[in-house]
Amino acid sequence: MSALFGDNFVKEAHKHSKLFNSWEDITAKNGIAAASAHSRIKNLEKGILLIEMDHPGWKQILQTKQSKLLNDFRYRFPDMNICGIALMLGKSDKNGQFTEDSEQSKEINNQSDISNQSSVSANHHPFGSQFDVSSVPPDNSLTETSVAADIEAIKDDELKQKLLSLGQAIAEREKV
Numbered sequence: 001m002s003a004l005f006g007d008n009f010v011k012e013a014h015k016h017s018k019l020f021n022s023w024e025d026i027t028a029k030n031g032i033a034a035a036s037a038h039s040r041i042k043n044l045e046k047g048i049l050l051i052e053m054d055h056p057g058w059k060q061i062l063q064t065k066q067s068k069l070l071n072d073f074r075y076r077f078p079d080m081n082i083c084g085i086a087l088m089l090g091k092s093d094k095n096g097q098f099t100e101d102s103e104q105s106k107e108i109n110n111q112s113d114i115s116n117q118s119s120v121s122a123n124h125h126p127f128g129s130q131f132d133v134s135s136v137p138p139d140n141s142l143t144e145t146s147v148a149a150d151i152e153a154i155k156d157d158e159l160k161q162k163l164l165s166l167g168q169a170i171a172e173r174e175k176v
Contacts, residue, residue, distance in 0.1 A: 015077070015079075015080065016044070018077075019041065019044065019073075019077055019080065020040075020041050022073075022076060022077075023036055023039070023040060023041050023051075024036040026069060026072050026073065026076075027039075027069075029072060030065045030068050030069060030072065031065075032061055032062070032065055035053070035058055035061055035062060038053055038054050038055060038058045039051055039052060039053035039054070039058055039062065040052055040053075042088065042090070044080065044082070047081050047082055047083035047084065048082075048083065048084045048085070048086050049070075049073060049082050049084070049085045049086070050085075050086045050088055051085060051086070051087050051088065052088045052089075052090035053087065053088075053089060053090065054089075054090060055089075056089060059087050059089055062087055063087060066085055066087070069085060070082065070084065070085050073085075151163050151164060151167075
């Protein structure tokens with residue numbers, strides 16, 4: 001294939017293949033493994049990862065994990081500059097295979113052609129306002145206050161102490 005398309009094309013195709021094949025693993029890591037049988041990565045365009053699912057219930061479940069999924073994709077594929085996730089309801093046939101919803105596809109294509117912006121906001125993005133988009137800052141923007149609140153919410157005192165100790169050890173290493 002390299003002879004036909006060039007090394008850069010083959011490398012990009014390989015990266016995209018890894019991205020699309022990671023969906024099952026990433027949903028499992030986030031405790032929603034069953035969602036992978038009812039959803040798929042449809043596209044990555046202008047930093048927005050379009051996820052299609054076959055039922056509104058799965059859309060709601062994915063919405064609850066949307067920021068964690070986005071952070072996982074950013075971590076695994078940093079060079080793909082993924083800045084948001086759009087959730088889209090699709091259709092599946094009786095074999096569970098997704099079929100194209102021509103009206104939604106037209107809307108996505110029209111919005112993608114119109115939008116040439118590099119930054120994405122909840123009000124204006126390549127897939128139009130009908131899709132839910134999560135644009136979450138990278139993990140390094142977490143504040144000490146939000147992390148402390150998360151740790152305080154943990155009921156298991158032993159786990160809480162271990163996390164606090166781990167946090168202190170990491171903070172000390174970062175000072176060096």
